[in-house]
Amino acid sequence: MPRPKQRTPALRDRVLRAALAILADEGAGALTTRKVAAAAATSIPAVYELFGDKAGLVREVYFEGFRRLGGRFDELDHTDDPRADLLAVIASYRSFVRENSVLAGVMFSRPFADLDPSAKELGATSTVRKFIVGHVRRCIEAGVLASDATDVAHVVLALAQGLALQEAAGWLGTSKASVNRRWMLAFNATLDGLREAQPDARQRLVRSSPLHPCAPR
Amino acid sequence: MPRPKQRTPALRDRVLRAALAILADEGAGALTTRKVAAAAATSIPAVYELFGDKAGLVREVYFEGFRRLGGRFDELDHTDDPRADLLAVIASYRSFVRENSVLAGVMFSRPFADLDPSAKELGATSTVRKFIVGHVRRCIEAGVLASDATDVAHVVLALAQGLALQEAAGWLGTSKASVNRRWMLAFNATLDGLREAQPDARQRLVRSSPLHPCAPR
DNA sequence: CTTGATTCCGAAACAGTGTTCCGAATAGCA
DNA sequence: TGCTATTCGGAACACTGTTTCGGAATCAAG
Structure with a gap:
């Protein structure tokens, strides 16, 4: 059967879009590499080829x-x-x-x-x-x-x-x-x-409360 | 070999303490049931007997x-x-x-x-x-x-x-x-x-900015 | 058009999770 | 002492992230 699309053009976008859709629809717990690959109509190693890692995929989601x-x-x-x-x-x-x-x-x-x-x-x-x-x-x-x-x-x-x-x-x-x-x-x-402008912010705080460097535990 | 401690007294506390220690020492990603059980010197099913679920364990951590x-x-x-x-x-x-x-x-x-x-x-x-x-x-x-x-x-x-x-x-x-x-x-x-007291908070905001019910997307 | 090299995808295999099942050892009680 | 109920331990399942390898599609050359 002929390959449905071109070689590697918008595949990355498709995977990213699929990941965002799964995240929005089923929550963070459902974001698995298998699901993403299936939703993007591709295979698992493709995801790894494109993003190297699941953390890499999440990072791209973060950027997006x-x-x-x-x-x-x-x-x-x-x-x-x-x-x-x-x-x-x-x-x-x-x-x-x-x-x-x-x-x-x-x-x-x-x-x-x-x-x-x-x-x-x-x-x-x-x-x-x-x-x-x-x-x-x-x-x-x-x-x-x-x-x-x-x-x-x-x-x-x-x-x-x-x-x-x-x-x-x-x-x-x-x-x-x-x-x-x-x-x-x-x-x-x-x-x-x-x-x-807070006029004497440092003074006031040091005087009135311990919101400074490291409060004793 | 004789059982080291009593039956089920402080075991729950021990497991909870172990979970908190692992969480603090190795991060959230390292909180696995196996590690918790090992750190508490008990077995995995004991954890499930006590907390029912990993979510239950996390919930107790949350409460603690x-x-x-x-x-x-x-x-x-x-x-x-x-x-x-x-x-x-x-x-x-x-x-x-x-x-x-x-x-x-x-x-x-x-x-x-x-x-x-x-x-x-x-x-x-x-x-x-x-x-x-x-x-x-x-x-x-x-x-x-x-x-x-x-x-x-x-x-x-x-x-x-x-x-x-x-x-x-x-x-x-x-x-x-x-x-x-x-x-x-x-x-x-x-x-x-x-x-x-914010004198005319509602009025001011409705007038000056869209921080009200549902801003249009 | 054929052929070859190249590049990529797909299925299957590994390690490590959460979770459960069943056997065994122990504690309490008669 | 013996019985019973309870709890613990090892091993088994299903599912995840991750990798490997074989095969198919693609492009270029002859």
Whole structure:
């Protein structure tokens, strides 16, 4: 029987797409090499030829996830309100996590113990971080936020990640209203608190609480 | 040969302890039933007799993690500064995550796809949440924070979780100074922002950004 | 068109998991 | 002392990741 397609053109994409589909449809536990190969209408060794390893496949899924998230960010358009734009980015992040929950798990809370993120993997996340840093910088230039842009961006991203994690785990409550209320409360409070530069942050903290280097165990 | 110990007294504890040790020493990927049984100096079926399932074993590890975290919280003593006390709780949480990183991963970012948290599992986390709610309530009564205590507690916990996740992933930077700076910045800003009740949170957000029910995909 | 080398896929084989079955040894009780 | 019930141990299954090898399809040359 004739080979259905060409030699090795879009096979890699087909396998990657199949892996993402299985991940989204059946969860992380169902992502086996056999299933991926079957879904991509190819064989197991082909997967190994293309990705070397299952960890390699997962790594590519990881990259693809950040590409897709970055693609969503690029679709957002700017207005003249930097704070609203920043919140729109957060909302986009939130909806991405909601709609691709398993993929987000791979990206942010590594359900695969065999994925050992190296510098290269961390680099993939830098575009997302840089995007947020850019929006934060706009806010700072507009006087809506203060302090260092990178620091603030990390805080914002951490808050978004933590909230997304809690939402996915069902810890933020069952009703949509309470979940939304807590998202709003969190970002409004944090952005309000960041309106002015933290004046004596180091002093205040060292004085008032042990959030410094290594608290005694 | 005589059996070394009694029949079934501390065997369950021994197995659980062995699982925790393997988890801490060799990572989540090394937590196999065979290894646990060998480390506990028992047999594989004994593990299944005691926990029914590997998921059951992991679930007990999960519970034990929250028990230990709660134990740390109980060791903290109150001062007359509610805000400092709340920050001390956060610092304790942070050090717990740092010192038990793999266990924290099991508790908060489920690396085990086969652990399907039901209401019972969620209940185990409620003591931790209630503890934080209590501290937040003290802050509210002292006028240091405003708004609803439960809402604020969720925000605080989400922020702590997000920061811990980013710290564990190495996203907060490599130098201790920058990591600490970002923790301090985050909590100072958020707590400052929560000093007064968010006056028109709903209105402001609905007006200024799409952080509400379901943003269009 | 035939033929050959090359490249790739497919089935089967290995090691290591989670899980279970059955025999055997032990503890408690009469 | 003997019985019984319970629990532990070794060995067996099904399924995973991973590799190896044989064969088929592809392209180029004669």
